[in-house]
Amino acid sequence: MEQGNPGGQVNPNMIEEAIHKVRAGEKHAFTSVITAYERQIYTYCYYILRSREEAEDAVQDIFVKVYQELGRYEKRISFSAWLYKVAYHHCLDQLRRHKRRSRLMSLYKLQLVRETPESPVNSPVDRMFGDLTSEERSLLILRVIEQYSFEEIAQITGSSSAALRKKYERLRRKLIQQKANEGGCTRGEVAESN
Template identity: 40%
Template sequence: MEGENMDQKSEELEIDIIVAQIKDGNKEAFRALVCEYQRKIHVYSYHMLRNKEEAEDAVQEIFLKCYQNIHQYSQGTSFSGWLYTVAYNHCINLLKKRSLRHKLIALYRTQLAQAKQEVDYASLSIQDVLGLLSAEDRNLLVLRVWEDLSFDEISRIMNCKPTTVRKRFERIRKKLKMKMIQLEESPNVPKTAFRR
């Protein structure tokens, strides 16, 4: 445990040095920073936006915002937390601008109606499960499960208290668990669909 803290502090110090170089105009340092975080931000954006092309565009826009606003980052704080906050705000703005939330709901309802006629629950995927959630709940789930962030880090990104984040996460888990139980108990669902 102590070794992990030392590694994390060393990594944060290294990031702070890179950020200081970026603030001094070093473009190579920025390229190094992009290389370090690009994949994580792409995965995060994809889970938020649920569209490969939009996620790829979002990653470029997020790093552009990061570069333009790097002076707002305070050394000594979590850079990844700051970057995820930029990514979160950008993705939420995209969802609002493009009315993606409404399209997702309409798409989900259409898929649900089709599923009642001919169900293939064996093909349930992570994207189907994420489609059951609001953008903010999806964000929390992605940060906690896929990015393995602590509740404290997530609370800073989402600008709320850690206890609020923890309670919301538990509500999301219960909601998804209940949905899976309902699906398992449905007479149209093959019982092997949930044994993977």
């Protein structure tokens, strides 16, 4: 069932061998795991957390956690799916903490000055992701970019694959409508995906 990382060129046999070496006490073998997945996990965290600094910190924390909990990894699911599951839950925890801090900061700002308008978002991808919830961003990245099946995403997020399919279809419709509202392409011009 190990597919490596569909979003990149990861050799699943090399990863399993590295994991075996780490479990046998060769700590330096974990470097190959980090090298293989660091970029994909950073991208995933960035689009969930919406901050380069937070994503960089999250990647470090996630790999430390994965290293510490490597004994809990079982081959029932792919290593990459297990890694994304750790990343998913870590990012959700970060978002919860950030939400609490944001509430406190907004109350503080309201007492000092009126809020200033935010700077405009630069890229179309940033605008698109800015209008999505963290759950929608996560689903979009795992399905479209990393090309996981709904069953694999269900293992990562702890949701049912049927519920994820429905959420994905609603998300697709939302993005099509969002693009149409911006004066973009019409529904007929949007490529249908799985």
